[in-house]
Amino acid sequence: MGRGNRFHLAIIPLLFLAFIGFMSTPVKAAVKSYQFNIQVKNVSRLCHSKPIVTVNGLFPGPTIYVREGDRVLINVTNHAQYNMSIHWHGLKQFRNGWADGPAYITQCPVQTGQSYTYDFNVTGQRGTLWWHAHIFWLRATVYGAIVIMPKQGTPYPFPQPDFEFNLLLGEWWNNDVEEVVKQGNKLGLPPKMSDAHTINGKPGPLFPCSEKHTYSMEVEKGKTYLLRIINAALNDELFFAIAGHNMTVVEIDAVYTKPFTTEAILIAPGQTTNVLIRANNMPSRYFMAARPFMDAPISIDNKTATAILQYKGVPNTLLPRLPKLPALNDSAFTLSYNAKLRSLNSLQFPANVPLKVDRRLFYTIGLGMDPCSTCQNGTQLVASLNNITFVMPKTGLLQAHYFNLKGVFTTDFPDRPPTPFNYTGAPLTANLQTSQSTRPRLSKIAFNSTVELVLQDTNLLSVESHPFHLHGYNFFVVGTGIGNFDPKKDPSNYNLIDPPESNTVGVPTGGWTAIRFRADNPGVWFMHCHLELHTGWGLKTAFVVEDGPGPNQSILPPPKDLPPC
Template sequence: MTQWIRVLLLVASLFPILVDCRTRHYKFNVVLRKATRLCSSKPIVTVNGNFPGPTIHAREDDTVLIKVVNHVKYNVSIHWHGIRQLRTGWADGPAYITQCPIQPGQSYIYNFTITGQRGTLLWHAHILWLRATVHGALVILPKLGVPYPFPTPYKEAVVILGEWWKSDVEAVINEAMKSGLAPNVSDAHTINGHPGPFSSCSLQGGFTLPVDPGKTYMLRIINAALNEELFLKIAGHHLTVVEVDATYTKPFSTDTVLIAPGQTTNVLLTAGLGAGKYLVTASSFMDSPIAVDNMTATATVQYSGTLSSTPTTITNPPPQNATSVATKFTDSLRSLNSKKYPARVPLATDHSLLFTVGLGINPCATCVNGGKVVANINNVTFVMPTTALLQAHYFKMKGVYTDDFPGNPPIAFNYTGTQPTNFQTMNGTRLYRLAYNSTVQLVLQDTGMIAPERHPVHLHGFNFFVIGRGLGNYNPKKDPKKFNLVDPVERNTVGVPSGGWTAIRFRADNPGVWFMHCHLEVHTTWGLKMAFVVDNGKGPNESVLPPPSDLPKC
């Protein structure tokens, strides 16, 4: 007999072993709690009272049912970041894209099956700025009897990186929207909810990972920060990268991991040193003149048998603008591309798209300088609808959106050189339509409008292959000759470099409406987002499933 299980797992704990149960039931109570651990008594929105929230454990091919009950004053929705949601877009979670939000006092059951995926993902709120505190890990183990394609680690642990504001995050972004200026940066970074023992605002010493000499541990690293890419280092140790965004990679060794908001990275840590304590650091990476939180979060790797009085071995994080470190890490990522885990890169494409991503300025009579900062894709600042786009698509509602999103920039210019004098953008709820099973090549080009800036772009409903990247303007004649179509890394969130471009390919084999947006929450708020509408295929197995009876209403 199945029953709801109230989730009260500690994110910092080592993983349990799952039995081969094909249906997992969880209950998420969205509630307020005080955040005393971060030198603040302000109430924060949490799931089941935990910050970070509970870890969801499942196996490949499991069906997961999660009942979310909203006990706070805000509307809520939860996104299962990286889950492909094959034909089950109703469970994807972004508010006003695939569902209306869960209103105060209401509930909704997210019901989805994990098909062909295994590894580390995350879940988070997908409305307002609530994901600052409403987030957690989603751990998908391989099927029983299926080993990892690397030596089995002795133990595993989740490491969630985040950001912390002393003020209420909704007040922070609301004030920014009124002024038309950028919001205040965060006041601290966190590792598993703690700023760490070297912070001036640490009441509990921070997160500690206990290890035994000679043993190998797998760290499931998640960047749940709102607005910042982060470097992670462990003093005296190298890490072996074996997976990103729940897809296996060719293993490689590094002393620094780069991870953008929404991305996940699994690494192997071998405890090859003697007894001691070793500092873990999480620090910002930003190689353009944009204000960021410069506080370094810290944690500790502690060998068994180490005396409490033993001093901690320190490591210095990379400089904030360490582009070479970031580039080396990114360029090292390759798909495993084995017989069991092939890289099925589309070799021919039906759609060849160029999307510019960047900032702009639109008129605003009530704003400080008479204008407000906005963000855009192909000069379109996305306007959120008041009816969920998937509902409008499924029920063929008129007037909610148009399917005329431009496949190329409306006006071509030197995207990384001399800028145009007009920074104004167009507003609209415009989607790009794809036929079922069509193939897409999409080049994401950063612009220097206001300032060049990195953009971690997340595509819902699909994984994609990162076939190329470069600096400057994308050259459609020369750059494709350098594309990697053999073993490019497979992801769901990819970084577009400052003043450069990234090319991806995917197959549109998942019908529905799928959001694509910058995973820097400030840019999403400003309008750097759009959606693809993928038509049904030829039969019921290639069509969107009917909506569930408890789907929230707007």
Template sequence: MAASSSLRALILVFFLLPLLAEGITRHYKFNVAEKKFTRLCSTKSIATVNGQFPGPTLYAREGDTVLVKVVNHVHYNVTIHWHGVRQLRTGWADGPAYITQCPIQPGQNYVYNFTLTGQRGTLWWHAHISWLRATVHGAIVVLPKSNVPYPFPAPHKEVVLVLAEWWKSDTEAVINEALNSGLAPNVSDAHTINGHAGPLSGCSSSARDGFTLQVDKGKRYLLRIINAALNEDLFFKVAGHQLTVVEVDAAYTKPFTTDTLLLTPGQTTNVLLTARQGAGRYIVTASPFMDSPLVAVDNRTATATVQYANSVSTSAITTTKPPPQNATPVASSFTDSLRSLNSQQYPAKVPATVDHSLLFTVGLGVNPCATCANGSRVVADINNVSFVMPTTALLQAHYFNASGVFTDDFPGQPPIAFNYTGSGPRNLQTMSGTRLYRVPYNASVQLVLQDTGIIGPENHPIHLHGYNFFVVGRGVGNYDPKSSPSNFNLVDPIERNTIGVPSGGWTAIRFRADNPGVWFLHCHFEVHTTWGLKMAFVVDDGEGPNQSLLPPPNDLPSC
């Protein structure tokens, strides 16, 4: 018996040893292939990684080098983006198709090679081409260096929760039909938590359906929550429990307690849940937030279950009412509560001065289209430029000084000034082009993202690749360059990689351009990205090899 126990202990230590080490190289293999799944009373084949939905969680430590061999077994082109990973000088591993690489073609493979420098927390990975990220996504857990504790009470257990959307039909067909018609695509048929709509969904066959978190009374749990949805902001609640926010987008926060979280697509949030209730089951909900009356959303609520020890599946269940779909005060209260930890060990290094002051209008419009259903097409733009995807990767064109692929004349200010959040000029047609904004190495950038109401105001989750940024201000209405900065927080603003621009309002961010390469900026509502709400920064090399983009790898896919 003792020998058997010793063997189990040895096996356990051998299994955990890679997670206890640091500064090592971790190898993963992602096989992208189709697999049949049954959800919502229907069965369909979806693209998956290693046959899983959500895909496998990638574990590493701060300082590790990660190599992921991605093999494409589906009939679509594929890329994988490591969302939130800084990719310092390794833009070749960032993943957005035709921005930093040509896609991995069917039957081909590519090894993503990057080091997790100065980062720890919850990030995620997803396909970054067309709408494949609807099912091709998963978590990245970056643990702190060995013997470095969390700056919050240690949890008894850590749990990954991936929030997503599910369509009964093929998502590639959904967006292709919308592009052909010029209209908005169909909304999803359900939301999911770890791949399931949950026990309260219309297609649940029993109370046991859905994800269940088993807890022990009095113990503390770290929930690593990811919004992997394609097109919808999501509220998150646990019935009968308060949640203590300790991290967003892999950046520690000043802890605060709330009963409702808001995550835009692309954002991650870590919270502590303490099991203080009695025996029983408590419903977890993920429900949509959209405060624009013009925008259709999937109004179904995904559910999971927190189940206390000594409870059974027939125990009493405590439910919670999700916030209304248009609960702007709830969303704003959560967003306004976020502050960087700004401790001696984890300082908030906010640029105090600004070298490039930019104003980007983001929103939707309508352009003529002779072949479309209504003689017009919905388009999206930044500063009136609807981005055209190139056929050669922009990073390669930049590195090899190839001409004719892009221009570096993206406007730093709106080319036409108007009342952005008012009625607006309904006949304002967008321009098309592959235009980038050039920034010298180490320049400080202030970017104000301004929503527009040409069709109608709408919130936009904006993601910047290659960088974290500080959210120094936000407001309702039009940004005023004279008065708005007086309310900026330059002490402990929240640090993120994805930020929601409020409906009919603006958000101001700052970052230092200390990572050379070509870096995508786009709306993380996938439909808006498809319509053209995207652009890219080209950041020049600095002085010497440590401030310069590394050469491309030998196996970089070709177009």
């Protein structure tokens, strides 16, 4: 069973107006405006040219630069026949789910001829995040970086770099992926995998006709560089390395980490990683490379994307050498790498890990097959949490919650699976009576309560790693392991001192991950696998976090231009 991808090839000229404010006084922020045009552009990759959605004619889209404490307004006008919404991945959006962006969760999409202004504050965050389309599969090309600079006068808690570069890892399809997906659905199978991986939109010289489609980064000997690395791929966890150069990891998902040096990193879809490199090698040309990690018996696009790190003054004719990347199925490296990730946990940047837990949740991740009368094979693939396949609503869930609209969703999502079993034992072919109700089933969480959620992979059809993203929050990854989670023994090994803090975490193949967070952000917050294929199959849910009693502990009123359904 291969991971496939779906891309909604659409002509969508949009208009972004970004007003980025820089705080001049505690009361009023100065405002600086930027304009971004999203349009269709013919882009050639791998000897193939096709129209794709671009921002300012760029693929990937432009970087949004803000500073901690800024207010940001981004106006989106949709001139196309297709709907659009944008998610600001990793921004917490305190009390302000209206600006979060997932279609039919916190907003209805921006329809043809309509506009919507995303209005939010950047509070208590600094580092690298990103933005992307959050409807259908449009994020295949609609994505870009968000760089949040620290407050004025606040230095990095690591050596000041001389320069910074953004590296966005992605995927590319030569064909209209929407048609590929339709064909897969017709057969009841995953769609065709991508044709290439990319670094800053380019596959590199290992592909035919790609000499001019290679990203190059020039460095000077003796200088230090901060690389902001983002995995915008739809369906692949990726290894990344630079020939001849070690990397020092200093941040993940816009949270500072205890620095450690490594030859390669692992980065899941949705995650960001900041690394420092020192240009201290012999002046030459060196390949930077990214390729997938997959330790399950699943076929994937195992092609290596490359870019070039080139020392200043070195001729372009010099042949670069490839870095040594971990093997495709190197589980030992991935477990060792993830174990090195630790929050900085300094006086200025503490790790406020919840020690007392008010609510314990246990969610099983499963794949299954359901009957399908319109599929050629007579079955279709589905995915579930606690045996429940999420059904997308036709009304925004946040609107339904805020205005108390009846009949849109229920709040009876179970805290644990209805039928316990040996989750990672022999392969199971049944889907344990996967439920698909007519309305989404959500989980209600009390305001300011502390939550522990254990995500357990299962061997329903096949074990597989799953990167899960929680909107509206960061969380602490307090534990992880292989096999079935043992609630009596495994918590004794939790890291409750300096666990990594993030917004996206990989659940290991045939294993489990435990996260903790404090539910202090009221609203409706999406949680889903960041593999687009699995999200489309229903591997998602949402939390309804109730309002608190205080004046600043309830959802803000919706903006007047909130898109209608």
